[in-house]
Amino acid sequence: MDDTLSDLQSLSSAGAGLCLSVERFLLQDLRIQRGARFVMGVSGGADSTSLAVVMRILMQRNAFELSALTVNHRLRRDSAQDAESVLAFCKRLNIDCALRETDAADFAAQNRLGLEEAGRTMRYAFFEQERCAQKADFIALGHHTGDLTEDVLLRLIRGTGWPALGGMPAYDGARRLVRPLLFSKPAALKALLRECGVAWREDASNASLRFRRNRLRHTVLPLLRKENPALDRTVAGLWRLAQRDRDFWDTHLANALAVHPWQETSNGLILPKELLRVLHPAARLRLYHKCVRRLGTGQARAETLLALDAAWVENRGNTRFQLPGALEAKLAGGAVCFKSPSVM
The missing domain is CATH 3.40.50.620 (HUPs)
Incomplete structure (x- = not known):
């Protein structure tokens, strides 16, 4: 060599x-x-x-x-x-x-x-x-x-x-x-x-x-x-600013999840209503994004996550949203359920 x-x-x-x-x-x-x-x-x-x-x-x-x-x-x-x-x-x-x-x-x-x-x-x-x-x-x-x-x-x-x-x-x-x-x-x-x-x-x-x-x-x-x-x-400077904000939100969400944990299923995650109720709308959006990142492979559009949160606020049950990687979000009983199909 x-x-x-x-x-x-x-x-x-x-x-x-x-x-x-x-x-x-x-x-x-x-x-x-x-x-x-x-x-x-x-x-x-x-x-x-x-x-x-x-x-x-x-x-x-x-x-x-x-x-x-x-x-x-x-x-x-x-x-x-x-x-x-x-x-x-x-x-x-x-x-x-x-x-x-x-x-x-x-x-x-x-x-x-x-x-x-x-x-x-x-x-x-x-x-x-x-x-x-x-x-x-x-x-x-x-x-x-x-x-x-x-x-x-x-x-x-x-x-x-x-x-x-x-x-x-x-x-x-x-x-x-x-x-x-x-x-x-x-x-x-x-x-x-x-x-x-x-x-x-x-x-x-x-x-x-x-x-x-x-x-x-x-x-x-x-x-x-x-x-x-x-x-x-x-762009590198923008990236560094984003990391600071990401660290803040990760800490904030970790504290919230410690009190009201999400529920893991065989192919997805369930965000209980008790957790969603105590979060600021900005925190809920980041929690949705965290679920997508955990279960999927793509980047969820802000427009889709905003629509999902609006549906939750309005308590529109059985509403479904399609997310990257064939991931699906569904509202049920005040909770938000993320389901990921097995593709591999």
């Missing part, structure tokens, strides 16, 4: 600075402990390849234990080649890598999901299975500052409320996800790969305007960055 893939001292000042900033983010901001075990999601693209390189460089000095998982969704002719490339790359890093294969298009058709949502749902399920199999502490993903900006814009379009509008979390305790590169610039990550002599695969579908994310990336975001060249830094 190349020294540059295991030795911080052999890197340029820019490369070493990037790795050290990721280390500080993990240890100080996310409070990840040295000696933690990670399963990394590696697709072969620049982002996840950068994740693997940075984490490998930081591994020895932090006693991290690393493994990887790559998923072949069989959506492109060269997807098998991508998977083989990842396996060879991880072997170069001396990191064990598992391969899972699935038919994302078939899963999407069976569950009436878009291809992106179907692929994401299956991928995250595989990540969690692998995390459990490896007895790892966390699933590490390669999202960076550009992804965060895209995510905020996507959430704005969907009508996501605050503080979720601030973007994807860097640490998701419920799903054991961490995003070590969330404040790393994509250009800096690619520069590190070039310095280390590491190639990456280009996914041709990333250029297709068929997908909303790509349309935003290639048409809308260049215009926004022209208006504000520091857009990613601005």
